[in-house]
Amino acid sequence: MRNLQITLAVADEQYIEPFLLYARTGEFAKQVSVRAFSKVEAFLAAMGEGRPDFVLGEPDFLSPWLASEGGKGVPWAVLGGGEESIALGGPVLLPFQPLNLLLTAVMDLAGSAQASSANGALTLSGKAEVLAVYSAAAGAGKTTVALNLAKQLGGRGLKVFYLNLETVDSSVTFRSGSGGHQGREGGLPELLYDLRAARETGELFRSPLSRYASFQERMKCASFPPLDRPDELLQMDQADTTALIDYLAASDMCDIIVADTDTESHERSEALLDRADRVLWMLTDDLLHLQKAAGWMNHWETRQPERFYALLGKSHFIVNRYGDHLENTLPRPEIRPFAFLSYIPSWKYVSREDVLLGSPIFQRDILALCEQLGLGERGNRSATGRELAQAAGGWQ
Template structure:
């Protein structure tokens, strides 16, 4: 189970003399940030909760006694693992038997292992081939998404990775860093031509060479497309078309990493980035409005696509940008955990040379840490897949 999301547990046991010691143990231990336990001592209350629960509130594991689980008639179709507490009686038909009066540390360990196995099982269904797709997202504009994406591109390129930077903003702000013409002197046919070719009848070749469409940008150590001047091509792009574009690049076999930058507004292209990316960097600012908008966007996602939100959170790193050394505002939702911080660079406020945006040693150091954490997480996930 990813450390981004605490394991959600429903505990259903008759008698508070069992529930309270377990809750007290968890709250006073290192498991306090890893477990969220909702406890029931009345079977009917448990039944009602399980009938109504979905989305982000849907539990990862249910731990309970037979009288409770017997009321949960949809348990076999719910795809939620059950640990059945017993004192020696036969209970295997309800789920995995667990002795009720185990040491609390052992019981918590079994719960976490059950959640981990469930998470790994989901990943094995969604195993992938091709380059790693990193999506850059934010709930509002002006948070430094493009600056972070291009510095990440440069850092990964310097470390020997083959990188493609894909900008899907309606107004491509990356041209501030790269200019609008090819520094290599080779004019790519561009994104417009690639979109046309992908729509052509009978074109099912996902291994096409991208060389004729893109240009090399040495300043960011990556290939990219020339900015699209007919913005209607972007505003008319559907979610499926954007996902096809992203996956075509990632599955071309020519890139280790594809970094995707998009508008902050939740539209078709932004949705494609959320769905197609293997990892997401969600940028935040330590101010009230940024946190509020982030919470509102998460609320919209939970309402419109609750199952998709859970999968998205599992691959998201929440990162505060322009970090001043201490956090003043709280993250807007309790399932969020801050996974990184990019420093505030005062000199950028009065900068006249755009290349300085890609050469701050302090900023590059934190970008390097973020990149290595992402790649380490990816390596760990692939190792898990190999052994599952």
């Protein structure tokens, strides 16, 4: 895969020199190639001869370029912060910030733009894997598994995004007060609004994920701030959900998305199951739970057979709260356990949510599940994930 071709256009040569040095020798050396210009005339001439993947420049450079035919179809961002920068109507990045964060934001913007189709809708770029944690019956420990999975994958060096699509978010306390949401203009509600607006107007959607989400140190992953009310989720249809997931998957700030949704069948959950690359289908060794799961499977097989078999083809059945053996007979031949997660008796008496992320036995089982799924470390990205968590409070 070739490097991302970036054109940098700023008047200050003393800014250009360290930028080029970092891009050529730092952690992004194998991911980006940068060509820099300090004169407007030279920049415009070069842009007339070729088209880079992304342009990062000051307003004095971008204004004449955007007014020309050559400025159409190339993703860009303003390097600045004043009224002149905002007036151009595109994404604005502050020049004096850690270069690793600046280049991460540039790659995020470039990835989102490349994933945009001609009509403004987002399509999968194939970058981040979408892993849905699902159960056809309540009480299987979906959210506990999803949170532990996100934490362990984040701890292994992957850049993880935890996406909760439950109508009533049961993970709220894990994501409040730990990531620092100051500066996040609106989180998920604002992102949904912006995605809808882009689809309606046919415009390229360039806003970086860091504008809406933040890194959660306790969970070792990123997520949206918790919602005060479920109104936005209740209004989400299948198109909204698919656009949201595609946008996240296209972001260079994500290696994997761990998504959690309701057991009830609605457009959000259906869209997630359709869009997911793999589904972890949670089960418990409980007669009523297994009967309900089989009932839903029978219903889907009768009403939507193609969709049902597509779902089965990418599902891994996980038995949670497992003892030494299964007491009940599995109700359908397709239900073949892929992994077992231990029953933790002490969780019955837990009064603090963070205890659910600290069981050594359960963490061992989750790590074993990660190995079975083939989700290991990605050494070339782990440093970026750590730096995002440490520098300037995470995603800024």
